[in-house]
Amino acid sequence: MSPFIVAAVIVFVGVLIFVHEMGHFLAAKAFGIEVTKFSLGFGPPLLSFTWGETTYQVALVPLGGYVRMRGEHYDEGELSRADAKRAFNTAPVHQRAIIALAGPLANLLFPVVCFFAYNLLEPEVIPAVIGQVEAGEPADKAGLRPGDRILSVDGQRTWSFERLVQLISHRPNDALSLKIRRDQEILDVEVTPKAVVGEDLFGQRIERGMISVSNVFDGARVGVIDEARLSPSGEFQTGDTILSIADQPIRRADDLLPAFTSHLGKRVTVQVGRPNPALAGALISAERSELVTLYVLVPQNLSSLSDLGLSVGSTFVRELAEGGAAERAGFLPGDRILEVNGRLIQHFWRLQTILKEAEAEPVSVTIQRSGQMLSLTLRQTPVTCVHMVTRKLRTVYDPGFGRGGVPEDGLDCEDLYRPFVHWGQSISPKPEPAELSIEEAFMDSLRLTGQVMGLITTSLIKLITREVSADTVGGPLQFMNVAAQAAEAGMLAYLRWLAFISINLGVFNLLPVPILDGGHLLLCLIEAVKRKPLSIQTRERAAMVGLALLAMLLILALRNDLRSLEIF
Numbered sequence: 001m002s003p004f005i006v007a008a009v010i011v012f013v014g015v016l017i018f019v020h021e022m023g024h025f026l027a028a029k030a031f032g033i034e035v036t037k038f039s040l041g042f043g044p045p046l047l048s049f050t051w052g053e054t055t056y057q058v059a060l061v062p063l064g065g066y067v068r069m070r071g072e073h074y075d076e077g078e079l080s081r082a083d084a085k086r087a088f089n090t091a092p093v094h095q096r097a098i099i100a101l102a103g104p105l106a107n108l109l110f111p112v113v114c115f116f117a118y119n120l121l122e123p124e125v126i127p128a129v130i131g132q133v134e135a136g137e138p139a140d141k142a143g144l145r146p147g148d149r150i151l152s153v154d155g156q157r158t159w160s161f162e163r164l165v166q167l168i169s170h171r172p173n174d175a176l177s178l179k180i181r182r183d184q185e186i187l188d189v190e191v192t193p194k195a196v197v198g199e200d201l202f203g204q205r206i207e208r209g210m211i212s213v214s215n216v217f218d219g220a221r222v223g224v225i226d227e228a229r230l231s232p233s234g235e236f237q238t239g240d241t242i243l244s245i246a247d248q249p250i251r252r253a254d255d256l257l258p259a260f261t262s263h264l265g266k267r268v269t270v271q272v273g274r275p276n277p278a279l280a281g282a283l284i285s286a287e288r289s290e291l292v293t294l295y296v297l298v299p300q301n302l303s304s305l306s307d308l309g310l311s312v313g314s315t316f317v318r319e320l321a322e323g324g325a326a327e328r329a330g331f332l333p334g335d336r337i338l339e340v341n342g343r344l345i346q347h348f349w350r351l352q353t354i355l356k357e358a359e360a361e362p363v364s365v366t367i368q369r370s371g372q373m374l375s376l377t378l379r380q381t382p383v384t385c386v387h388m389v390t391r392k393l394r395t396v397y398d399p400g401f402g403r404g405g406v407p408e409d410g411l412d413c414e415d416l417y418r419p420f421v422h423w424g425q426s427i428s429p430k431p432e433p434a435e436l437s438i439e440e441a442f443m444d445s446l447r448l449t450g451q452v453m454g455l456i457t458t459s460l461i462k463l464i465t466r467e468v469s470a471d472t473v474g475g476p477l478q479f480m481n482v483a484a485q486a487a488e489a490g491m492l493a494y495l496r497w498l499a500f501i502s503i504n505l506g507v508f509n510l511l512p513v514p515i516l517d518g519g520h521l522l523l524c525l526i527e528a529v530k531r532k533p534l535s536i537q538t539r540e541r542a543a544m545v546g547l548a549l550l551a552m553l554l555i556l557a558l559r560n561d562l563r564s565l566e567i568f
Contacts, residue, residue: 008487008494009480010062014040016107016502017065020509023106024067027099034070034086041065063476069099093528100520107506108453111499115445118495122433125160129429130213132314135344137212142191144180146217146254151179151186159434161215168193172209197357201455202462203387203394214349218253219425222305223316225336226371229309235294236309238316238334239423240272243291252427253312257305265300269293311336314347316423317401324400329378331401332369339366348422355380355399390462391469452500456507475557514546 017040028035034053039045041059048057059065071087088096128150133139150158153167154177168176172195180187193209200206223238230236242250245259246268260268273289299307315337320327337345340354341364355363355378363378380397387394402421436444462468479501486497510518523542527534 005484005487009483012483012486012494012498012501013062013480014058015498016505017041017062019106019110019502020103020505021065021067023102023104024099027102028067028069028088031091031095031099032086033088033091033095033099035067036070037066037068039065039068089533093524097521097524097528100517100524104506104509104517107502107509108449110502111449111452112442112445114495114499114502115448116441118492118499119434119436119441119444120438121492121495122435123492124431125162125434126215127429127432128158128161128164129215131217131427131429132214132347134212134350135346137210137350138191138194139211139213142178142189142211144178144189144191144211144213145182147182149181151181153178157440159436159440168211169208172196172207174209196353202389202458202468203392212350214347214426216426216428218312218314218347219427220250220253220256221313221423221425222256222310223313223334223336223423224309225306225311225368226309228371229307236272237274239275239313239318240292241274241289241425243271243273245270256312260296260298260305260308261302263298264302265298267295267297270296313423313425315345315351318423319402319421321398321400321402325378325381325398326400328400329365329376330374331365331367331376331378334369336368337365338368338373340364348424355397359397389468389472391471449499449503452503453507456504460507460511470556471560471563473553473557473560475554475561477558477561513549514542515550516546519546 021038021040025035025038036053037055037057039057039059041057041062042064043060045057045059048055050056069088071089088099091099130139130144130146130148130150133144133146150164152158153164156167158164158167172193175190175192178189178191180189191211193211195207196210197205198208220242222236222240222242224230224236242256244250245256246263248259250256250259270293272292272294274292276288276290296308302308305311317326317331317333317335317337319333320331337348337351339345340351341358343354345351345354358380360380360382363380365376365378367374367376378399380399382395383398384393384395386392459468459472463470463473482497482501486494509516510521512518512522514520514523519542523534523539
């Protein structure tokens with residue numbers, strides 16, 4: 001690890017501690033309570049100085065910090081009348097509660113600043129440009145086309161594809177007004193997202209709105225649908241990527257037909273990249289390819305790629321899991337999937353969505369093989385696996401497309417969610433800077449902060465109720481690892497990770513555990529209800545219980561850290 005990364009990690013940790021303790025410090029000062037020490041870290045001081053009535057220090061162990069106030073500890077003895085006026089333990093209970101709350105609150109407000117700065121720095125984003133439109137789905141029915149740029153949804157500007165998804169996913173079955181740019185024309189389009197049942201991070205079913213578009217374009221990879229129509233000396237193979245036609249570079253599927261039709265009745269040179277398993281270490285699914293030159297006679301009446309015996313490779317089966325559901329159903333590599341349960345399929349991601357919804361139900365699939373149409377019935381294989389977050393056993397369904405085969409029981413479910421291996425090729429649009437106004441940047445920072453806060457709060461609740469495995473709890477080693485990765489990824493990632501970890505610290509510190517700020521709030525609440533201070537003995541016992549709980553949590557977190565680093 002370079003000295004720069006080490007320094008960045010130290011700053012990362014220091015900023016989070018500073019923000020938290022500064023919340024306590026400012027709240028105490030606002031109520032006139034004397035702060036005797038402001039410490040970043042615990043243990044012997046490495047650096048310290050006194051300014052006014054407060055000693056500021058950086059201590060040896062960077063695993064937290066503290067603000068020490070007059071009268072906060074029970075071993076200070078009897079306070080003088082003058083000291084008692086500015087002591088923490090003689091302050092009204094509501095003031096002590098606010099001081100306890102101020103630290104976590106600072107951690108929850110700081111991310112708004114981080115996300116706001118992130119947005120104003122114009123991060124590179126994938127633009128809200130449509131690459132693929134699935135036939136028969138809401139976007140297709142509304143007339144949206146590949147290449148359309150979505151400018152706004154119900155008047156809310158879409159500066160990225162992620163923003164577009166966020167605006168649509170929360171509005172299932174609601175009619176939405178889209179403003180789009182198509183070439184040089186601005187158009188208004190009405191579309192109603194359909195409700196699709198999916199899963200959240202914890203495996204719970206939720207309903208989302210979907211219009212069935214993707215932000216990637218079809219690449220120029222083709223599949224053979226009718227060998228009889230292949231041009232003499234133009235022996236295309238399924239999986240070929242067309243690189244150029246008559247020395248004209250080809251990148252996207254949309255470029256293919258115009259390039260061929262500009263040479264009607266002529267023989268043209270076509271350069272293709274042909275996947276070569278031998279070059280790729282004998283893996284058929286690998287992408288190493290060799291350059292092949294074909295000489296293609298373009299028909300005089302060419303009107304579509306099918307006149308050349310070809311189709312865009314989006315739904316061609318590339319590989320089958322040995323003994324899997326697709327192989328048992330009669331699928332073969334090279335089959336082109338046309339329909340599933342009567343619904344037209346143009347892209348493999350649409351097939352994935354339908355199969356996930358079907359689960360154990362048999363699925364009728366229409367395919368094209370050597371120019372002929374066939375109907376197959378696919379019954380997916382139920383597989384028991386472990387959910388990646390909750391660590392609980394669950395049943396998922398494996399269609400058997402792609403490498404690997406049916407996993408054994410006990411594997412992580414994420415092993416089944418990898419993309420299918422198929423002959424499609426996706427071309428991502430070029431990222432561009434997100435230009436947000438001050439208002440948009442601020443409102444989005446509030447949204448992101450609330451979203452992350454809700455996710456972390458839900459995770460903690462599910463951890464306590466044992467719906468999420470304790471194996472997911474990270475400790476100081478994982479924290480340092482995250483800080484190092486954030487530093488290596490650059491300023492934008494650094495800001496986002498600062499925000500995420502700050503929210504984690506804020507929510508965690510609000511837990512009603514003695515020693516934590518949430519525990520102090522709980523004691524203040526009990527005192528307010530009883531209308532008299534708790535005894536020193538009660539506070540000391542509560543502190544011991546809190547210390548024991550934190551010690552057990554630290555041991556658990558360190559065990560998980562060591563496991564994640566494969567130390568044991």
